Amino acid sequence: MRPRRILAALGAAVVTALASAPSGYAAPPPEPTAPVAGPATGQYRDSFVRHAGARLTVNGREFRFSGANIEWLGLANYGPNPSSPIPAGSERYATRYEVDDALATARDMGATAVRAQTLGDTIGCAQCLEPQLGQFDPAALGQIDMVVAEAHRYGVELFGEFDGDANGAPTPTHASLSGQGHGWYCVWRHRSDCGKAFFTDPALIGDYEHHMDALLNHVNPYTGLAYKDDPTFAGWVDGNNIGLGDGQTSATLDRWIRTVSDHFKAVDHNQLFIDNSSVGGIGSIDPGALRIPGVDVFATEYYPHWIPGVMGDRVDGNAPTLHQAAAQAAAAGKAFSPIEFGWDNTDFLTPAALQQFLTGLEADPNIAGDNYWALQSHANGHGWQPIPADTGCTPTCQWGEDGNWWALYYTGIDTRSNTAADMAARAQLLRAHAYRMAGYPAPPAHQPVPAPTITSTTANTVLFQGSAGSPAYTIQRQAPGGAWKTVCDSCVTDSSRTWHDPNTDPGCYRVIGHNLDGIEGPASSPSGNCRREN
Numbered sequence: 001m002r003p004r005r006i007l008a009a010l011g012a013a014v015v016t017a018l019a020s021a022p023s024g025y026a027a028p029p030p031e032p033t034a035p036v037a038g039p040a041t042g043q044y045r046d047s048f049v050r051h052a053g054a055r056l057t058v059n060g061r062e063f064r065f066s067g068a069n070i071e072w073l074g075l076a077n078y079g080p081n082p083s084s085p086i087p088a089g090s091e092r093y094a095t096r097y098e099v100d101d102a103l104a105t106a107r108d109m110g111a112t113a114v115r116a117q118t119l120g121d122t123i124g125c126a127q128c129l130e131p132q133l134g135q136f137d138p139a140a141l142g143q144i145d146m147v148v149a150e151a152h153r154y155g156v157e158l159f160g161e162f163d164g165d166a167n168g169a170p171t172p173t174h175a176s177l178s179g180q181g182h183g184w185y186c187v188w189r190h191r192s193d194c195g196k197a198f199f200t201d202p203a204l205i206g207d208y209e210h211h212m213d214a215l216l217n218h219v220n221p222y223t224g225l226a227y228k229d230d231p232t233f234a235g236w237v238d239g240n241n242i243g244l245g246d247g248q249t250s251a252t253l254d255r256w257i258r259t260v261s262d263h264f265k266a267v268d269h270n271q272l273f274i275d276n277s278s279v280g281g282i283g284s285i286d287p288g289a290l291r292i293p294g295v296d297v298f299a300t301e302y303y304p305h306w307i308p309g310v311m312g313d314r315v316d317g318n319a320p321t322l323h324q325a326a327a328q329a330a331a332a333g334k335a336f337s338p339i340e341f342g343w344d345n346t347d348f349l350t351p352a353a354l355q356q357f358l359t360g361l362e363a364d365p366n367i368a369g370d371n372y373w374a375l376q377s378h379a380n381g382h383g384w385q386p387i388p389a390d391t392g393c394t395p396t397c398q399w400g401e402d403g404n405w406w407a408l409y410y411t412g413i414d415t416r417s418n419t420a421a422d423m424a425a426r427a428q429l430l431r432a433h434a435y436r437m438a439g440y441p442a443p444p445a446h447q448p449v450p451a452p453t454i455t456s457t458t459a460n461t462v463l464f465q466g467s468a469g470s471p472a473y474t475i476q477r478q479a480p481g482g483a484w485k486t487v488c489d490s491c492v493t494d495s496s497r498t499w500h501d502p503n504t505d506p507g508c509y510r511v512i513g514h515n516l517d518g519i520e521g522p523a524s525s526p527s528g529n530c531r532r533e534n
Helices: 003-011 041-045 096-108 138-154 183-188 194-200 202-216 250-267 320-331 351-363 420-437
Strands: 049-052 055-058 065-069 113-115 157-161 233-237 272-275 297-302 335-341 369-373 453-456 461-465 473-478 484-492 508-514 520-523
Touching: 065 335, 065 420, 096 138, 113 369, 138 157, 183 194, 183 202, 194 202, 194 250, 202 233, 202 250, 250 272, 272 335, 297 320, 320 335, 351 420, 369 420, 453 508, 461 508
Parallel strands: 065 113, 065 369, 113 157, 157 233, 233 272, 272 297, 297 335, 335 369
Antiparallel strands: 049 055, 453 461, 473 484, 473 508, 508 520
């Protein structure tokens, strides 16, 4: 989500071929329904998403996707603005637990497709895919490999990205005015005119295409497939609003899109090329861009938070410019997607306004799919991941960039902009919407939650890693005879700092989550001062 450029623009089980899944994961729980109505789960997972005029298809059936942006799957703390909890230079690979938790949450929310910019866009930092010009880090590719294998097991399509925000790892000279990772190419090539050079200099365009090739041709050891041959990738985004803020003419941007999309299609014959540069978040698509044959999908970002008078009405949820752009793309035989949209009370003042917006997406056949911004997961050890780009709503969250308004924690947390109850209620609206986009009239029962993992029982204080989709947890203590006694009945949540047993004798504990239908999941493994079985 890239507000500064929007404002600047106003001023200017695995595939059959899989060798194995990453170790350390339980199989995803059986789903009450297939991800989309029509194709069986296996057909859906193993079929490429195709572009057919204004529509997308899977296995010969229309495919209207919905889901989350989960920017950090490939590299956490890279894209968002740095803050006190997450300072600049703190990039790290998300753990398997975090990835699994996020994908399990996304599926319970009905997601059929997830956009994850850091599955490809990281440039210029030690943990990045391309830390130095033309050098590609095996560890960064290994992280993406794991995410792809897991996404396939969960039946979630992926949108990767070739260029994106690098606010957590900016260039020393801020070479790209739009804050994109491609600014590093300008640094490495000693170009101070990055806003122009990136779109016109053959050397810099070649750097971008080399980065693209390194991704598309990489063979995932878990699947045995090159990314370009893996149906888990529905498509690839050229970049995150590259055209906004760099001051280039539409003609220059169109030439660049044509060049790089032609290159993409010469390498990748199976997946979608998605342009998120020519629409941005503020209106119509340039007619020249609509004539580019290599573009399958035109994408946009939709945030009334930033410019309600232009983008839509925060009160009633109408989005006239969005639907006009969708009609424009459809008339040219292109698919269209709001690949980012805001869900919270600064974008839509009430849940009713959000529902009106979602209903409008569902009713418009020219909307091929959508992704809200942005899903967080449970944290390693205990609780939730910290709020990204956290400025404490200073001076306010009614305008400005701050994860307090846009970060979504599925079962709800209190932030400086959202109440836990409102966040949780809006998450259920997003869930119902995703299932309707997938062809179901109503969402199914919630999926079973996995077992939590106890991480500490020091001094009878129980810490645990949470279960995707569990709003609260029960803690049991083992009695001297071996039976389990409930000592905390749904009395602790992921937002609770700790749970402390008032019984001072050393104890043995287990934790049990339950889904939003109240159905208990499996208990954690016992931990603490536990009896040893003979």
